Amino acid sequence: MTEKLELYDVTIIGGGPAGLYAAFYSGMRDMKTKLIEAKEELGGRTLIYPEKMIWDVGGVTPIRCSQLTRQMIEQAYTFEPTIVLGQQITGLERLEDGTMLLTAESGEQHLSKTLILALGHGVLKLAKLDISGAERYEVTNLYYTVEELESFRGKQVLISGGGDSAVDWANELVSIAASVTVVHRRERFGGHERSVRRMKESSVQVRTPYAVTQLHGRGDRIEAVSIAQINADGEPMHESEQIAVDAVLINHGLRGDFGPVVTWGLEKKDWNFKADEKLATNLPGIFVAGDAANYGSKLHLLAGAFTDAALAVNSAKHYLDPEAPQRAQVSSHNAKFTEKNKAFDAVEEGEGEA
Structure with missing residues (x-):
């Protein structure tokens, strides 16, 4: 052979x-x-x-x-x-x-x-959001990457993650979206120092150490997200709060x-x-x-x-x-x-x- x-x-x-x-x-x-x-x-x-x-x-x-x-x-x-x-x-x-x-x-x-x-x-394989039922929103406004920046223009965007991708997208979207909120499970970000500083000095709302705990939707679209401050074990420390969103971008790594x-x-x-x-x-x-x-x-x-x-x-x-x-x-x-x-x-x- x-x-x-x-x-x-x-x-x-x-x-x-x-x-x-x-x-x-x-x-x-x-x-x-x-x-x-x-x-x-x-x-x-x-x-x-x-x-x-x-x-x-x-x-x-x-x-x-x-x-x-x-x-x-x-x-x-x-x-x-x-x-x-x-x-x-x-x-x-x-x-x-x-x-x-x-x-x-x-x-x-x-x-x-x-x-x-x-x-x-x-x-x-992209690490998916570990929340029951999240997959049904993937056809509408739950994203794991960005294909077109313009599709986020004028929208309220929540980004979950703390690595280079999450930080970079926050910096890219801040001048396009109506608002950008970044939720990260740790106080310290894993992205390049210069990019993290740029993000924190912009109008991006940074919430650490926080995690997404629940998605609230109507039909196949997310309308709000619950986030909660967490401890070192990843457990919620206080009651969650809701944030209205038009788009959710998950960057939890590969x-x-x-x-x-x-x-x-x-x-x-x-x-x-x-x-x-x-x-x-x-x-x-x-x-x-x-x-x-x-x-x-x-x-x-x-x-x-x-x-x-x-x-x-x-x-x-x-x-x-x-x-x-x-x-x-x-x-x-x-x-x-x-x-x-x-x-x-x-x-x-x-x-x-x-």
Whole structure:
């Protein structure tokens, strides 16, 4: 059966920022590349926050997450890697010659010399509001992410959560909504300090330590929310109070599941996979990048994911060919971009003439 399978130099599992950049950079290293994504679309975690503004990618001015996602995907296709969507890899078998046979949950198989695990937090699911009957409001005004900021214009919005997403949405919505109230179970917020300060200095009403205890609706729409101050055990300390709302936005984090990958023998540290400074795992030929990687100087930014991806690709290249250069030549001097630059210049000249 494996004789019919095409053999790849590197197979990247995961189509988020780290996986997409690894697909691009492996092309720079002249590697035969396949990327496999469990979902039917690329982008990973960035798909959850299409309206969010991204400020911290080097050399990129503030950009909507949806636009950044499109650009990352376009870049990933630069060297025409094989892209496979809708397959969750569950099985790994190392063959006698050292190549690895991957099996998807659906039964499809893939053959590769090396692997890069760009799994993020695994298969992501948004943590839902743990209140009985809350799901019936999801079709109307109970939200877990923001698709269009304009849909909240002039509305009374309550946000439950205290991480980056909750704080960022509060800052985005404060100039659009009629009012914004943020309810968080702890006194301290988990978002970036600058963003938290900006939120507290604005007209956002911050209630801590508080939790949503009940939803009050008519039909399939929420009209009010009960909140209560809570103690360290999460129990209400006083009687609840009601707040009239037009929209409720829940940001209680994401729950990830790596699935059967955790049975492959990879060494874990905390919740993700232990790696060395070259992004190598304890299993030969298997490397890790992005949020799934755990090493001492890990940088939890998109910029960190891109760096992880390049380091993992370089390590995979050296695993295959110890005599290969340590890294790819920079794009400004890389012959692989010569023809692409000519095509790009021709387009720019054509636009200038128009």
